[in-house]
Amino acid sequence: MVSVSPNMRIEARGFDRVRAAQILLALAVAFAIAKPFLPAGLVRLPEWALLPWEVWFQALFDFIKDDLGLIHLTRAIAGALEYVLDATANLLYGKRRWPNLGPIPWSAVAASMAILGYWLGGWRIAALTCGTFVWTAVIGQWDIAMQTMSVIVVAAPLAFVIGLGLGILGWKYRRAERVMLPMLAVLQTLPFFTYLLPAVIFFKVGPTAGAVATVIFAIPPMILMTTLGLRKVSPEVIEAGKMSGSTRWQMLRYVYIPAARTEILVGVNQVIMLCLAMVVLTAFIGMPGLGAKLLSLMNSFKLGRSFEIGVTIVLIAITLDRMSKAWVVKQPEHYEKGTPWWRQHIYLLSAIGAFVGFWLISLAIPYLAEVGRRQDLSIGDEIDVAIKWVLNVDWIQAMTEWLRWFLNTQVLIPFRDGILWLPIPAVILAIAGLAWAVGGINSALLAAAFFGMVALSGWWDRSMITLYTVISAVVLATLIGIPLGIVASRDEAWSRRLLLVCDTAQTFPSFIYLIPAIMLFGVNDVAVVFAILIFATVPLVRYTIEGLRAVPPELTEAADMSGSTRWQKLLNVQLPIALPTMAVGFNQAIMFAFFMVIIAAFIGTQDLGQELQKTLAGNELGKNFVLGMNVALMALTFDHIIMRWARDRKAALGLG
Numbered sequence: 001m002v003s004v005s006p007n008m009r010i011e012a013r014g015f016d017r018v019r020a021a022q023i024l025l026a027l028a029v030a031f032a033i034a035k036p037f038l039p040a041g042l043v044r045l046p047e048w049a050l051l052p053w054e055v056w057f058q059a060l061f062d063f064i065k066d067d068l069g070l071i072h073l074t075r076a077i078a079g080a081l082e083y084v085l086d087a088t089a090n091l092l093y094g095k096r097r098w099p100n101l102g103p104i105p106w107s108a109v110a111a112s113m114a115i116l117g118y119w120l121g122g123w124r125i126a127a128l129t130c131g132t133f134v135w136t137a138v139i140g141q142w143d144i145a146m147q148t149m150s151v152i153v154v155a156a157p158l159a160f161v162i163g164l165g166l167g168i169l170g171w172k173y174r175r176a177e178r179v180m181l182p183m184l185a186v187l188q189t190l191p192f193f194t195y196l197l198p199a200v201i202f203f204k205v206g207p208t209a210g211a212v213a214t215v216i217f218a219i220p221p222m223i224l225m226t227t228l229g230l231r232k233v234s235p236e237v238i239e240a241g242k243m244s245g246s247t248r249w250q251m252l253r254y255v256y257i258p259a260a261r262t263e264i265l266v267g268v269n270q271v272i273m274l275c276l277a278m279v280v281l282t283a284f285i286g287m288p289g290l291g292a293k294l295l296s297l298m299n300s301f302k303l304g305r306s307f308e309i310g311v312t313i314v315l316i317a318i319t320l321d322r323m324s325k326a327w328v329v330k331q332p333e334h335y336e337k338g339t340p341w342w343r344q345h346i347y348l349l350s351a352i353g354a355f356v357g358f359w360l361i362s363l364a365i366p367y368l369a370e371v372g373r374r375q376d377l378s379i380g381d382e383i384d385v386a387i388k389w390v391l392n393v394d395w396i397q398a399m400t401e402w403l404r405w406f407l408n409t410q411v412l413i414p415f416r417d418g419i420l421w422l423p424i425p426a427v428i429l430a431i432a433g434l435a436w437a438v439g440g441i442n443s444a445l446l447a448a449a450f451f452g453m454v455a456l457s458g459w460w461d462r463s464m465i466t467l468y469t470v471i472s473a474v475v476l477a478t479l480i481g482i483p484l485g486i487v488a489s490r491d492e493a494w495s496r497r498l499l500l501v502c503d504t505a506q507t508f509p510s511f512i513y514l515i516p517a518i519m520l521f522g523v524n525d526v527a528v529v530f531a532i533l534i535f536a537t538v539p540l541v542r543y544t545i546e547g548l549r550a551v552p553p554e555l556t557e558a559a560d561m562s563g564s565t566r567w568q569k570l571l572n573v574q575l576p577i578a579l580p581t582m583a584v585g586f587n588q589a590i591m592f593a594f595f596m597v598i599i600a601a602f603i604g605t606q607d608l609g610q611e612l613q614k615t616l617a618g619n620e621l622g623k624n625f626v627l628g629m630n631v632a633l634m635a636l637t638f639d640h641i642i643m644r645w646a647r648d649r650k651a652a653l654g655l656g
Contacts, residue, residue, distance in 0.1 A: 017436055017437050017438075017440055018437060020433075020436050020437075020441070020444075021433040021434065021436045021437035022433075023433075024429050024430070024432050024433030024436060024444070025429070025430060025433040025434075027425075027429050028425075028426045028427070028429035028430040028433060029426075031423050031425045031426040031429065032422055032423065032426040035421070035422075035423050035426075038423060042423055042424070042425060043423040043424070044423075044424060044460065044461075045424065045455055045456065045458075045460070049456070050456060050457070050458040051456045051457070053456070053457050053458075053622070053626045053629075054620075054622040054623045054626050055622060056622070057621065057622035057625045057626060058620070058621060058622030058623070059622075060622075061198075061621040061622060061625075065201070065202070070202070071201075071202060074202040074203055075202075075203070075204070077203070078202075078203040078204055078208045078212075081154070081203075081208050081211060081212070082207075082208045083098075084154055085150065085151065085154055085207050085208060085211060086098065087099060088150040088151075088153055088154055089102075089147070089150045089207070090102040090103075091103070091104055091150075092104065092146035092147075092149055092150045092153075093142070093143045093146035093147055093150065094143075103143075103146070103369075103370070104359070105358060105359055105362035105368055105369040105370070106133065106136075106137040106142050106368070106369070106370065106371070107137075107358040107361070107362055107368040107369070108354070108355045108356075108357075108358040108359045108362065109133055109355075110129075110130050110133035110134055110137070110358075111130070111354035111355065111357075111358045112351040112352070112354050112355040113129045113130070113133060114126045114127075114129050114130035114133075114354075115347060115350050115351040115354055116129070116323070116347075116351055117129035117130070117319075117323055117326075118347070119347040120323055120326040120327055120330060121322065121323070121326030121330070125322050125323060125326055128318070128319055128322060129319050129323065131315075132315040132316060132318075132319045135311075135312065135315060136312050136315070136316070137371050138371055138376060138377050139308055139312065139376055139377055139378050140371060140373060140376025140377070140378045141290070141293075141308070141309060141312050142370070142371060144288070144289050144290050144292075144293050144309075145289070145290055145312060145316065147288045147289035147290075148276075148279050148280070148289035148290045148291065148316075149316075150207075151207055151210055151211050151214065151279050151282075151287070151289070152214075152272070152275050152276060152279055154211055155211045155214040155215045155218065155275050155279070156218070156271055156272050156275045158211075158215045159214070159215045159218040159219050159222060159271045159274075159275065160222055160267075160268055160271055162215065162219055162222075163218075163219045163220075163221075163222025163223045163226060163267065163271065164222060164226050164264070164267075166180065166219070166223045166226075167222060167223040167224070167225070167226025167227045167230070167267075168226060168230065168252070170223060170226075170227045171226065171227045171230040171231060177227065180223065184220045184223060184224065185636060185639075186629075186632050186636070187216075187217075187219075187220050188220050188591075189591065189594065189631070189632040189635040189636055189639070190628045190629075190631070190632050191594070191595065191598035191608075191609065191612060191627075191628050191631045191632075192213075192217065192278065192281050192595070192598065192599070193284070193598060193601075193609070193612035193613060193615070193616065193624065193627075193628065194612065194624060194625060194627070194628030194629075194631075195213040195216055195217050195278075196209070196213050196281075196282065196284060196285045196616060197285075197615055197616055197619070197620075197621060197624045198621060198624075199212045199213040199216075199285065200285050200616070201619055201621060205285055205286040206285075206286050206287065206288075207287055207288070209282070209285050209286075209287070210278075210279060210282035210285060210286075210287035213278060213282055213285070214274075214275050214278040214279050214282065215275075217274055217275075217278040218270075218271045218274040218275045218278065219271075221267055221270035221271065221274065222267040222268070222270070222271050224267070225263045225264060225266050225267030225270070226260070226263070226264055226267055228263050229259075229260030229261075229262065229263025229264050229267075230256050230257075230260045232260065232263065233255070233256055233259040233260055234259070237255060237259050238251075238255065238256075240255075241254070241255035262328060265324070265327055265328040266328055268324055268327070268328075269321065269324035269325055269327075269328060272320050272321075272324050273317065273320065273321055273324075273507060276313075276316065276317055276320060276509060277509040277510060279291065280294070280313060280509045280511050281509075281510075281511060281599070283295045284613070284616055285616065290309055290312060290313050290316075291511065293309055294306055294309045294310065294313070294511065295602075297309065298514065298515070298518065298602070301518075302380070302384060303383070303384055303387045303388075303515070303518070303519055304379070304380035304381055304382065304383035304384025304385070304386075304387060305378070305380035305381075305383075305384070306515055307380070307383050307387070307515065308378060308379075308380050308383065310512050310515050313508075313509055313511075313512060314507075314508055314512060317507040317508055317509060318504055318507050320507075321503075321507040387519060391519065391520070400520050400521060403521075403526065404521055404522075404524065404526045407525075407526045407529070408524070408525060408526055411472070412468075412472055412525050412526070412529065413525075415468055415471075415472060416465060416468045416525075419464045419465075419467065419468045420461060420464055420465070420468075424455050424460060427451065427464070428448050428451045428452060428455070429448075431447045431448070431451050431637065432444040432445075432447050432448040432451075434447070434641060435447035435448075435637070435640070435641050438641050438644050438645045438648070439640070439641065439644040439645075439648075443640060443641065443644060446637070446640060447637045447640070447641065450633040450634070450636060450637045451633070451634070451637065453629075453630075453633055454630050454633055454634065457626050457629075457630055459608065459611070459626070459627060459630055462606070462607055462608050462610075462611060462627075462630075463607075463608060463630050463631075463634065465605070465606055465607040465608075466594075466597055466607040466608045466609070466630075466631065466634070467634060469525070469528060469529060469532065469593075469597050469600075469605070469607060470532070470590065470593040470594055470597055470634075472529050473528075473529045473532035473533045473536055473593050473596075473597075474532075474536055474586075474589050474590055474593050476529065476533050477532075477533045477536040477537040477540055477589055477593075478540060478586070478589070480533070480537055480540075481536075481537040481538075481539075481540030481541045481544065481585075481589070482540055482541075482544050482582070484498070484537075484541050484544075485498075485540065485541045485542070485543075485544025485545045485548070486544060486548065486570070488541070488545055489544065489545045489548035489549055495545050495549060498541060498545060499542060499545060499546075502538050502539075502541055502542040503542075505538045506538055506539075506542075510535060510595065510596055510599050511599060513531045513532075513534050513535050513596065514527075514531050514599070514600065514602060514603065516530075516531075516534070517530040517531035517534070517603070518603065523603050523604050524603075524604075525605070527600075527603055528597070528600040528603050528605055531596060531600055531603070532592075532593045532596045532597055532600065535592050535593070535595075535596045536589040536590075536592050536593045536596070537589070538592075539584075539585040539586075539588035539589050539592065540582075540585045540586065540589050541585075542585060543581050543582050543584050543585025543586075543588070544578070544582050544585060546581055547577075547578030547579070547580070547581030547582045547585075548574050548575075548578045550577075550578065550581060551573070551574050551577045551578060552577075555573050555577065556569060556573060556574065558573075559572070559573045576653075577653060577655075579649060580646045580647075580649045580650045580653070580655065581646075583642055583643075583645060583646040583649070584643075584646060586642060587638070587639055587642040587643055587646070590635070590638050590639070590642070591635060591639065594631055594634065594635040597609055598612060598631065601613045608627050608630055608631055611623075611627050612624060612627045612628065615627070
């Protein structure tokens with residue numbers, strides 16, 4: 001009997017991943033070299049070969065909207081939602097609607113929220129909360145800030161309730177989870193413009209459409225965190241609940257949800273932050289508030305006032321983030337039997353007392369009720385003058401002009417032209433080869449299918465411009481973020497400081513990153529790449545620090561004892577162990593870049609974002625969805641490749 005060696009078995013199964021990837025990459029290079037001799041139909045698909053996705057989706061949407069009558073249901077929902085939004089608008093900034101009690105004095109809101117902040121996290125969060133609301137009022141932005149908050153206080157609870165319900169459904173029924181997971185993956189990669197147009201068509205322009213788009217945008221993390229939390233409940237806790245004779249509802253209410261409290265509250269934190277980010281962006285569909293004012297000022301290039309509103313948005317974002325995170329770590333308080341009711345609810349009573357007290361005081365001191373236009377402390381004009389003076393300093397102007405010239409002429413334009421020059425098969429084969437090297441034939445087929453669908457959509461060139469912008473920004477961010485993270489990881493104090501900066505930067509609504517880009521580089525491709533670069537650098541720095549700090553001390557000590565230099569220890573021990581964690585940061589940087597490149601269409605790009613923005617002027621739902629899907633397909637391809645590599649690398653290192 002002839003024995004078969006392991007090597008022969010491998011050969012019998014065909015080429016390994018690396019060899020297959022090399023073949024695909026060689027074919028991609030061959031297609032690129034042979035481009036002058038290829039028929040035009042292989043360089044770019046002819047019109048007859050393109051699939052009419054836009055027509056099909058438009059027909060589907062029209063059928064759902066008109067023939068099935070969904071628009072009548074959504075308009076009825078819009079009416080009810082508008083009623084609630086009018087009530088919050090009346091209370092927060094005095095819109096003339098029911099219950100006709102507003103506006104609530106800013107001082108009463110600031111005082112009661114400061115007490116809430118103290119209850120959640122002590123005097124630091126109380127000072128941050130009070131300072132944020134006082135700043136917003138005295139700088140003259142209270143009304144527009146409350147226009148934004150009036151939508152968030154409705155959208156965030158709705159997203160929480162819907163997300164919690166769907167998360168419980170996914171936890172309870174595996175089939176429901178299998179249906180939801182691909183949909184959630186797509187929703188988390190769709191550009192925000194894809195959320196806006198359906199909201200406008202089905203729910204009307206303004207706060208109602210803004211609230212609906214915000215709710216849908218914020219739901220996915222709540223679903224995922226709820227499912228994760230409920231799955232992590234320990235068997236001992238479940239068994240104890242069953243032994244006490246609890247019904248299914250009691251098990252859910254008193255066992256599962258309390259045990260999953262931390263994960264659920266993390267979901268709440270993400271819901272709140274996504275709501276703020278999206279409400280700012282809904283300015284593109286007529287949503288009043290901070291986003292609309294910022295958009296208007298940036299259009300007129302009033303950088304001083306834009307800077308002030310940017311500071312307000314950032315302060316609100318940091319405050320909401322810190323308060324919700326403090327809620328995550330705060331443990332429920334228990335009192336001995338017989339403790340007076342007022343002692344158990346001392347903070348609630350204090351907040352009510354402060355609210356009523358400042359409301360009464362504001363009747364005597366109007367400034368504490370509303371800061372008039374002539375009373376505010378805005379220095380937007382002065383900031384505008386200062387910014388222009390700084391930007392006109394000779395060496396700063398020379399540096400930014402040189403950077404703009406160098407990046408445009410030596411890096412960005414040649415790279416863009418190179419990607420656009422490549423024939424479609426070369427790009428698809430190269431992406432498939434990369435995927436095969438990482439995950440085998442299934443990953444290669446998935447990547448080829450996704451990019452093939454982009455090619456068949458008829459928007460290949462616009463998609464490649466989007467891809468070129470993303471790759472350019474992420475490569476530059478990697479060159480900055482990873483070395484910065486490596487240097488910071490060597491010192492505990494610097495690591496903490498930089499992680500705090502990263503945590504803070506991740507709370508900023510993405511629109512904010514356009515301000516420094518426009519200030520420094522004007523309106524061009526360099527400004528777009530710079531804005532994406534800032535946004536994408538944050539996760540790279542964060543996960544580099546966390547990955548290097550998570551390296552087991554035993555390994556670094558062993559390297560020291562073997563006489564390794566710091567450089568050898570980094571290259572041969574720390575980085576190989578940290579790479580799976582760093583890959584997560586790289587993946588987030590790419591996802592952030594795909595999100596930000598669409599927002600950067602405001603600056604004036606020539607990619608999918610610009611086309612998506614144009615669809616908001618009409619009712620081209622089919623085109624809007626196809627453009628959004630192209631962005632999602634490219635993002636999902638890179639997400640699959642990177643996360644597959646990270647999982648395999650972790651398994652190879654025995655890290656779980």
